[in-house]
Amino acid sequence: MMDTQLLSPSEIDKAAAIIKSGGLVGIPTETVYGLGANGLDSEAVRNIFRAKGRPQDNPLILHIPDAAWLDAFCEDIPQDAWRLAKRFWPGPLTMILRRKPVVPDVVTAGLDTVGVRCPAHSMCRAIIMEAGVPVAAPSGNRSGRPSPTTVQHMLEDMDGRIDAILDGGDCQVGVESTIVDMTCVPPRMLRPGGVPLEELQVVLKEVVLDSAITQPLKEGEQPRAPGMKYRHYAPKAPVTVVWGDPLRSAQYILDHAGDSYWEGIICFDEFAHWFEDHPVERLGGSLDCFEHARRLFRALRAMDENGVKHIWAQCPGTAGMGLAVVNRLTKASGFHVIEV
Ligand code: TXA
Numbered sequence: 001m002m003d004t005q006l007l008s009p010s011e012i013d014k015a016a017a018i019i020k021s022g023g024l025v026g027i028p029t030e031t032v033y034g035l036g037a038n039g040l041d042s043e044a045v046r047n048i049f050r051a052k053g054r055p056q057d058n059p060l061i062l063h064i065p066d067a068a069w070l071d072a073f074c075e076d077i078p079q080d081a082w083r084l085a086k087r088f089w090p091g092p093l094t095m096i097l098r099r100k101p102v103v104p105d106v107v108t109a110g111l112d113t114v115g116v117r118c119p120a121h122s123m124c125r126a127i128i129m130e131a132g133v134p135v136a137a138p139s140g141n142r143s144g145r146p147s148p149t150t151v152q153h154m155l156e157d158m159d160g161r162i163d164a165i166l167d168g169g170d171c172q173v174g175v176e177s178t179i180v181d182m183t184c185v186p187p188r189m190l191r192p193g194g195v196p197l198e199e200l201q202v203v204l205k206e207v208v209l210d211s212a213i214t215q216p217l218k219e220g221e222q223p224r225a226p227g228m229k230y231r232h233y234a235p236k237a238p239v240t241v242v243w244g245d246p247l248r249s250a251q252y253i254l255d256h257a258g259d260s261y262w263e264g265i266i267c268f269d270e271f272a273h274w275f276e277d278h279p280v281e282r283l284g285g286s287l288d289c290f291e292h293a294r295r296l297f298r299a300l301r302a303m304d305e306n307g308v309k310h311i312w313a314q315c316p317g318t319a320g321m322g323l324a325v326v327n328r329l330t331k332a333s334g335f336h337v338i339e340v
């Protein structure tokens with residue numbers, strides 16, 4: 001067991017020094033906490049996979065402090081990628097681009113492309129600047145757990161497994177970055193996230209949604225983002241997602257959840273008082289999709305802690321940030337969705 005230091009916000013220099021010397025640091029970003037290492041140090045990056053229990057065929061995102069770093073690690077960068085960077089960086093957008101040979105194979109799992117993102121959390125960019133290297137970081141959860149959105153989540157999953165965790169407060173976006181593959185024409189969204197599809201469509205003429213976003217993979221099908229094949233965001237108890245008008249979905253859950261304490265409910269604020277006999281986690285008001293995103297992973301983790309045997313979840317529509325929330329919830333449920 002390693003001793004994990006909890007670093008205060010003023011200890012960015014310590015976090016950067018650990019990264020530079022090949023160690024692992026839990027780093028705050030605006031989306032979720034990441035598990036960072038020097039992205040040019042193969043051995044350090046291999047340790048990320050060990051700490052997470054992550055399969056080696058699942059590539060990592062390189063985090064950079066400025067779009068000006070792109071040229072050092074990527075080639076054949078299309079004009080649209082520069083336009084996206086200008087509009088959305090720093091921010092919750094990851095672009096898949098052709099990589100240069102300087103990017104180690106272990107980062108990209110041997111692919112000839114690499115995911116790159118410039119995070120909006122100022123402490124995260126400060127660490128990267130200070131370390132002077134791109135930081136390879138997946139989400140900081142143990143493989144299969146919901147992503148960490150608070151420093152407490154990071155400690156739950158990584159205490160004793162990594163060198164340090166930098167406390168950057170609660171994550172403001174709460175779901176991971178939007179991933180867009182810019183190596184194909186038209187560009188393809190591989191994962192919905194903190195930048196809504198509608199905003200991408202303002203900059204790009206056309207964006208294709210990868211089918212893995214809305215449907216389970218068919219048997220033997222290889223997803224374009226290797227991570228999409230794993231059962232992600234999964235709480236311990238099975239999840240049933242109830243999709244449709246909020247009043248109807250709340251009524252459906254009320255009719256079917258019985259009065260058992262072991263049936264947990266994830267619902268919009270307006271309906272929380274309907275479920276007083278149950279463990280309840282609120283997602284925010286039914287129209288506030290930014291709040292749903294911010295609270296979703298916390299709600300799933302809380303359900304693990306109270307030990308419920310089954311989880312019922314109300315689900316927002318797919319507009320704006322809703323698409324990312326619907327994607328995470330339906331994946332957590334193994335696509336067990338009831339339409340009302
Ligand atoms: O918001 C985020 O993106 C967070 C924070 C820490 O930046 N990071 C994150 O990383 O969510 P991770 O590793 O949990 O998810 C990255 C996803 C995986 O599904 C992976 O398969 C995919 O991105 N990916 C990475 N590189 C890729 C590539 N070259 N081609 C296709 N998919 C890629």
Ligand code: MG
Binds near residue numbers: 138139147
């Ligand atoms: Mg992840």
